[in-house]
Amino acid sequence: xxxxxxxxxxxxxxxxxxxxxxxxxxxxxxxxxxxxxxxxxxxxxxxxxxxxxxxxxxxxxxxxxxxxxxxxxxxxxxxxxxxxxxxxxxxxxxxxxxxxxxxxxxxxxxxxxxxxxxxxxxxxxxxxxxxxxxxxxxxxxxxxxxxxxxxxxxxxxxxxxxxxxxxxxxxxxxxxxxxxxxxxxxxxxxxxxxxxxxxxxxxxxxxxxxxxxxxxxxxxxxxxxxxxxxxxxxxxxxxxxxxxxxxxxxxxxxxxxxxxxxxxxxxxxxxxxxxxxxxxxxxxxxxxxxxxxxxxxxxxxxxxxxxxxxxxxxxxxxxxxxxxxxxxxxxxxxxxxxxxxxxxxxxxxxxxxxxxxxxxxxxxxxxxxxxxxxxxxxxxxxxxxxxxxxxxxxxxxxxxxxxxxxxxxxx
Amino acid sequence: xxxxxxxxxxxxxxxxxxxxxxxxxxxxxxxxxxxxxxxxxxxxxxxxxxxxxxxxxxxxxxxxxxxxxxxxxxxxxxxxxxxxxxxxxxxxxxxxxxxxxxxxxxxxxxxxxxxxxxxxxxxxxxxxxxxxxxxxxxxxxxxxxxxxxxxxxxxxxxxxxxxxxxxxxxxxxxxxxxxxxxxxxxxxxxxxxxxxxxxxxxxxxxxxxxxxxxxxxxxxxxxxxxxxxxxxxxxxxxxxxxxxxxxxxxxxxxxxxxxxxxxxxxxxxxxxxxxxxxxxxxxxxxxxxxxxxxxxxxxxxxxxxxxxxxxxxxxxxxxxxxxxxxxxxxxxxxxxxxxxxxxxxxxxxxxxxxxxxxxxxxxxxxxxxxxxxxxxxxxxxxxxxxxxxxxxxxxxxxxxxxxxxxxxxxx
DNA sequence: GATTATTAATAAATATTTTTAATAAGTTTG
DNA sequence: CAAACTTATTAAAAATATTTATTAATAATC
Numbered sequence: 001x002x003x004x005x006x007x008x009x010x011x012x013x014x015x016x017x018x019x020x021x022x023x024x025x026x027x028x029x030x031x032x033x034x035x036x037x038x039x040x041x042x043x044x045x046x047x048x049x050x051x052x053x054x055x056x057x058x059x060x061x062x063x064x065x066x067x068x069x070x071x072x073x074x075x076x077x078x079x080x081x082x083x084x085x086x087x088x089x090x091x092x093x094x095x096x097x098x099x100x101x102x103x104x105x106x107x108x109x110x111x112x113x114x115x116x117x118x119x120x121x122x123x124x125x126x127x128x129x130x131x132x133x134x135x136x137x138x139x140x141x142x143x144x145x146x147x148x149x150x151x152x153x154x155x156x157x158x159x160x161x162x163x164x165x166x167x168x169x170x171x172x173x174x175x176x177x178x179x180x181x182x183x184x185x186x187x188x189x190x191x192x193x194x195x196x197x198x199x200x201x202x203x204x205x206x207x208x209x210x211x212x213x214x215x216x217x218x219x220x221x222x223x224x225x226x227x228x229x230x231x232x233x234x235x236x237x238x239x240x241x242x243x244x245x246x247x248x249x250x251x252x253x254x255x256x257x258x259x260x261x262x263x264x265x266x267x268x269x270x271x272x273x274x275x276x277x278x279x280x281x282x283x284x285x286x287x288x289x290x291x292x293x294x295x296x297x298x299x300x301x302x303x304x305x306x307x308x309x310x311x312x313x314x315x316x317x318x319x320x321x322x323x324x325x326x327x328x329x330x331x332x333x334x335x336x337x338x339x340x341x342x343x344x345x346x347x348x349x350x351x352x353x354x355x356x357x358x359x360x361x362x363x364x365x366x367x368x369x370x371x372x373x374x375x376x377x378x379x380x381x382x383x384x385x386x387x388x389x390x391x392x393x394x395x396x397x398x399x400x401x402x403x404x405x406x407x408x409x410x411x
Numbered sequence: 412x413x414x415x416x417x418x419x420x421x422x423x424x425x426x427x428x429x430x431x432x433x434x435x436x437x438x439x440x441x442x443x444x445x446x447x448x449x450x451x452x453x454x455x456x457x458x459x460x461x462x463x464x465x466x467x468x469x470x471x472x473x474x475x476x477x478x479x480x481x482x483x484x485x486x487x488x489x490x491x492x493x494x495x496x497x498x499x500x501x502x503x504x505x506x507x508x509x510x511x512x513x514x515x516x517x518x519x520x521x522x523x524x525x526x527x528x529x530x531x532x533x534x535x536x537x538x539x540x541x542x543x544x545x546x547x548x549x550x551x552x553x554x555x556x557x558x559x560x561x562x563x564x565x566x567x568x569x570x571x572x573x574x575x576x577x578x579x580x581x582x583x584x585x586x587x588x589x590x591x592x593x594x595x596x597x598x599x600x601x602x603x604x605x606x607x608x609x610x611x612x613x614x615x616x617x618x619x620x621x622x623x624x625x626x627x628x629x630x631x632x633x634x635x636x637x638x639x640x641x642x643x644x645x646x647x648x649x650x651x652x653x654x655x656x657x658x659x660x661x662x663x664x665x666x667x668x669x670x671x672x673x674x675x676x677x678x679x680x681x682x683x684x685x686x687x688x689x690x691x692x693x694x695x696x697x698x699x700x701x702x703x704x705x706x707x708x709x710x711x712x713x714x715x716x717x718x719x720x721x722x723x724x725x726x727x728x729x730x731x732x733x734x735x736x737x738x739x740x741x742x743x744x745x746x747x748x749x750x751x752x753x754x755x756x757x758x759x760x761x762x763x764x765x766x767x768x769x770x771x772x773x774x775x776x777x778x779x780x781x782x783x784x785x786x787x788x789x790x791x792x793x794x795x796x797x798x799x800x801x802x803x804x805x806x807x808x809x810x811x812x813x814x815x816x817x818x819x820x821x822x
Numbered sequence: 823g824a825t826t827a828t829t830a831a832t833a834a835a836t837a838t839t840t841t842t843a844a845t846a847a848g849t850t851t852g
Numbered sequence: 853c854a855a856a857c858t859t860a861t862t863a864a865a866a867a868t869a870t871t872t873a874t875t876a877a878t879a880a881t882c
Contacts (some may be wrong), residue, residue, distance in 0.1 A: 019868070077829090465840075
């Protein structure tokens with residue numbers, strides 16, 4: 001006997017109205033509630049959704065029938081008859097997340113209970129603005145899906161992270177693969193046959209870290225993505241903030257310095273020109289050429305071939321030059337984050353992206369800059385933490401964004 | 412025969428559950444819908460709230476009985492039988508807004524349909540951190556209420572704006588009147604006998620401008636309050652953004668300059684030290700002392716006694732010195748707003764506060780700074796407008812915040 | 823260890839809501 | 853200008869949800 005197939009209809013409102021519509025909405029609310037509370041009783045649902053106990057019981061029994069939730073036994077007593085607790089069925093459905101980087105792709109599979117079941121990292125790929133590159137990407141995704149053919153019918157969504165400007169509602173990407181009328185998300189969806197959602201990489205990482213990372217109960221969170229460039233994801237009251245066209249969080253290109261460095265965006269004095277992975281790498285190279293001693297200078301005779309990964313590695317090995325440059329970078333970035341804290345009064349700022357893998361070497365200079373540049377009352381509200389998911393935040397976020405869109409029936 | 416008294420019970424959830432609770436929630440939804448759509452038919456409500464037509468009809472008829480909404484006749488034909496349209500009853504209830512400034516108070520009365528029925532401006536008052544000052548404030552409010560004694564039972568809320576740090580949830584003010592254990596809002600509420608809500612002045616003005624001012628359909632809006640100090644109100648998806656403790660929008664104290672001016676907050680280089688009413692006034696005085704010619708220098712022999720109002724007035728009279736200083740101020744402030752635009756990607760930035768009364772003299776320099784410092788794609792999304800309500804934004808916002816809190820039953 | 827108190831789940835009765843159908847009041851068209 | 857078509861409102865029937873009462877299960881108490 002095979003397991004019953006879950007009833008995915010509740011994740012759509014098509015062709016229903018009246019009582020059927022309400023029931024679907026209620027069922028989605030139950031699942032949304034289980035999403036944050038992990039497990040609950042019939043009475044919890046009745047209280048939370050303001051419906052009667054019999055109604056809650058009937059919803060629960062239908063959801064069990066639908067194979068979306070399951071009876072997980074009795075709850076620890078509360079002083080009377082023990083209640084049955086219900087939770088999501090982990091293999092009810094799956095979601096795929098694709099984190100597209102410049103030279104490789106990370107891709108993973110998430111189950112209904114938000115566990116990352118499988119992840120494939122560093123799949124070779126060249127991100128270029130060409131149809132060929134796009135085809136290579138869809139091939140990678142298709143190949144990954146084909147490894148889980150027995151689950152394929154239960155993969156309900158694919159989330160894809162792209163750097164640059166992305167409009168998650170329309171599905172357009174403006175920085176990459178923008179060579180057709182149709183939105184990119186629809187093109188890819190046609191290729192792979194699964195509903196597809198696009199997201200900006202920093203926002204996606206922020207969401208991953210929020211839903212399944214270092215964030216606990218904080219609802220207003222800034223995620224600073226210090227990678228090759230500098231990006232930011234903003235969580236407001238637990239939701240990603242997009243702005244008018246989905247271009248929010250362009251931290252890298254705020255006018256911040258009086259310097260003469262021309263940013264690749266065309267402007268001058270962008271924050272990114274001095275506080276990003278590229279800026280870090282260039283500064284290190286510059287100083288090594290200028291004669292500063294570093295384990296990087298010794299190993300690699302050809303300074304030009306030092307990569308950002310090498311710099312991160314050197315920081316881990318306590319290389320004095322890298323630590324020194326990171327301290328300077330951290331002070332500048334800290335001043336920028338001080339601005340953000342004054343504006344957002346967030347509960348938490350998370351440092352993510354490649355450069356954040358240097359850990360306390362980057363966190364501490366930022367922390368002390370915050371003390372220097374923000375008001376006590378506001379600063380005391382704000383924690384500064386390192387990403388917990390690290391490189392995996394992207395895949396996790398992409399999966400979770402797809403999951404969130406499908407489950408909220410908002411597409 | 413007197414008009415029936417409205418049924419205010421729907422604005423509270425006390426002591427109700429089950430079907431009564433749901434009905435109150437639905438009725439509040441109907442009113443919330445009428446709040447934005449101004450008028451609607453039974454069918455509109457049925458569609459909007461996903462309830463059946465008979466149910467919508469029964470809610471409407473009860474709300475009419477409650478004297479909260481009224482039948483406003485037939486709608487223009489849509490090709491069949493004409494529908495009855497319903498709208499709010501303007502005199503169903505009232506709200507008071509109090510805008511507390513340093514040397515005076517503005518106070519006004521708003522009706523259910525968001526019309527400012529009465530406003531009393533420039534009521535003399537000294538904002539000091541003393542019990543006496545607080546008593547003077549409650550006296551002003553009480554006196555204002557007593558002028559509307561016939562409406563008193565229908566005044567459902569009082570909103571009060573204070574500058575500085577205010578927590579709207581707890582009702583604590585940290586910058587003023589912070590000399591007792593109890594939250595300030597409760598103290599005042601006990602004095603005047605009407606539910607009272609506290610808000611930060613810039614946020615309140617932002618809300619006023621959003622609900623009843625220059626904002627049309629934009630949902631992500633920044634309101635820049637250029638007064639003596641520099642504040643900001645943030646609207647995200649149509650809601651005020653507060654941050655963790657309600658300290659968001661501290662634009663005045665972001666670290667922005669390399670200058671040596673010590674801000675009253677104790678830090679150095681705050682944006683406010685060069686781009687606020689006080690900074691403007693000081694700069695003008697400085698230049699007049701240095702020999703710059705201006706109608707201000709001619710009229711007032713005693714440079715020290717020039718007030719900000721005089722400077723604004725001079726700008727209106729096309730005084731070259733003031734216009735020049737405003738242009739410089741606008742360039743700096745524009746650079747700061749460019750940062751905000753990169754971060755928020757808002758649909759609209761509204762300039763308010765005293766200095767904004769100089770109109771295009773301040774708007775244009777900011778506009779051109781935005782073109783200089785932001786990316787085209789992001790900048791094109793954002794409109795820059797002058798406040799429509801001007802000085803009245805504060806009172807309007809305070810009224811509307813009280814109204815919003817009461818109507819949403821969230822207190 | 824039986825009794826009492828407490829909480830959960832279920833069943834029956836009641837109330838409410840939705841559906842479906844019918845009627846009313848318009849517009850458009852031949 | 854009447855017939856056909858729309859749309860709104862009301863009425864009656866059917867479906868659904870809530871209330872209330874009952875039963876079940878467990879913990880605390882005596």
